[in-house]
Amino acid sequence: MGAVQENAALRRRQQQLPLRPAGPLTVKALLAWYEAERRDLPWRYGPRKKADPYRVWLSEIMLQQTTVKAVVPYFQKFVARWPTVTALAGAQLEEVLQHWAGLGYYSRARNLKACADAIARDYGGEFPKSEAELLKLPGIGPYTAAAISAIAFGEKATPVDGNVERVVSRLFAVRQPLPGAKPEIRRLAATLTPQRRAGDFAQAMMDLGAEICTPRKPSCLVCPLQQDCSASAQNLAELLPMRGAKAERPSRYGIAFLVQREDGAVLLRQRPEAGLLGGMLEVPSTPWGDALPAKKEAMRAAPVTTAWLPVPGAVVHVFTHFRLELIVYRALVPIDASFTLWAEQERCRWVHRRDLHAQALPSVMKKVIAHGLADN
DNA sequence: CACCCGTGGGT
């Protein structure tokens, strides 16, 4: 198979053979490839089969801007703990956040719970099958609504994610840069979507994008769509899709205060529900600003008045839109002292070190704790 | 529409 396609590619380059325009035959080749090469993933039931809407929904939410490899263990944990959407609707948000900790984009976890509640409350525990109805639910946008509708219910819908954007932009040699090209790419993807197997088509496009039509160094020579691909014919595949200018990533700085009690507990604080790391636990710190605060200034943000020891080094963490550098100050306090806790004391709690793994701790805060307790 | 929202792996 690979050799045959390689020869076809070489012939076309040497003889300038015309392309076969992407169309129904492209879809047929893609579906054949999918049946042979598709990834075996825990939320999939098989080609030509509809999957459990709950598992499709859960996986799609987790997969938003997140790699399959990162998602799989979280998906397994969730379905083991909450096998149905009704079970998830009965869960405590705090426990959902604990299970989500480390996966990132924590508003997804809050919307996940809100969506489960809505399904249980307004839909009798059954997901709606139409794109339009799914779109009304929290955490479900245009992509996810189309994905659930097509994959779980077999409806003719066209989810367009980063994979589909890449595959389509190459198939049709779309040179207009993203995000401006999105409407055109959506239109082209919709023209390819088959009436009968829209779910398999969508997943096949994603598998192709993940394994063959990769962002860098695409494997055009073994691609089942190579003879249909306008970009490959023009040796443009690696240059597409074009993208607009990248925004620069600023740095922010702060001082984190790690209080350790004599019995080994550390002081954690719950962040506000909205915004960055919303609802998750943190090590109390100064606000994160454009420069490191002076020590005297920083101490106004310290959760207790005590002897603080700076921990050598710093914690560096890179978020999507800024880089964070935190200096850690550490203090050891007696177990029974009465402290002057700052105004947000009610959002604070003591957590024993042995219980830290079960908390809603984002990765950056795990780094801070590990750094601050490194020599303990 | 532009910006906000995490994290880990690959190059």
Add this chain to the structure above:
DNA sequence: TACCCAAGGGT
């Protein structure tokens, strides 16, 4: 190292 990127959604 620094940068790119991944099954996007909310505002």
